[in-house]
């Protein structure tokens with residue numbers, strides 16, 4: 001069937017209103033080229049036998065949603081949460097290099113997976129730390145994992161992944177060392193020594209950053225794509241403030257800061273350093 005939506009039609013005008021609403025709530029912009037995607041993602045709620053008879057009714061309910069429940073569903077439906085363990089492995093090799101080269105001299109280490117989705121990125125960071133011999137109590141090390149979406153955060157916090165979802169993403173040795181397998185339901189659950197390193201928090205990157213300790217390395221991967229240039233610049237300025245000097249900001253491999261004003265020194269197309 002592909003992505004061609006069946007049933008009620010989302011007009012350009014309503015698409016504009018919905019994406020404006022999303023922007024106000026999250027800072028995420030969706031270009032008109034992605035209208036089909038919005039329609040596709042929302043069509044499970046809209047239609048003769050669905051919760052809302054039309055996109056107009058859905059939007060009306062959204063604007064009058066006092067509980068915030070529909071807003072959460074709407075945001076969760078329109079943000080893409082695609083991720084997997086050790087996605088873009090070069091960044092985990094960089095983290096290992098950082099820990100060995102600079103990490104040893106730090107009185108504390110703070111890492112941040114700033115759009116952690118369902119947790120795979122943050123757990124991969126934690127496993128990298130453990131593999132490099134970095135763990136409490138020998139080290140004051142903590143990893144913050146945050147995302148705007150409640151739904152993905154609940155998966156991240158649970159740390160339970162079905163074997164079919166993570167097949168091939170993790171080496172067998174890591175699965176044995178850092179997960180428990182339940183043969184009945186075929187779920188892998190993250191071990192406590194990995195989870196212990198992590199704090200999960202719902203957090204919108206558009207909000208002020210409330211942190212007291214500075215970060216060594218921040219993974220901000222595959223999320224800037226949702227923001228317009230002024231928002232990207234605001235987020236990068238805030239990232240600059242919360243990083244140590246030197247500190248490192250890691251974007252997705254396919255992302256770039258070309259045309260986006262920032263103060264970082266470019267180390268590669270995806271790794272940026274805060275210098276003094």
Ligand SMILES: C[S@@+](CC[C@H](N)C(=O)[O-])C[C@H]1O[C@@H](n2cnc3c(N)ncnc32)[C@H](O)[C@@H]1O
Pocket residue numbers: 026027028079080081082083084087114115116117118121146147148149152203204205206220221222223226252
């Ligand atoms: C494609 S996933 C990236 C996951 C992971 N960083 C990776 O690269 O595999 C993008 C994530 O960004 C989150 N996100 C979108 N807008 C956000 C915002 N304003 N603040 C925080 N997280 C946001 C989405 O909920 C989604 O989980």
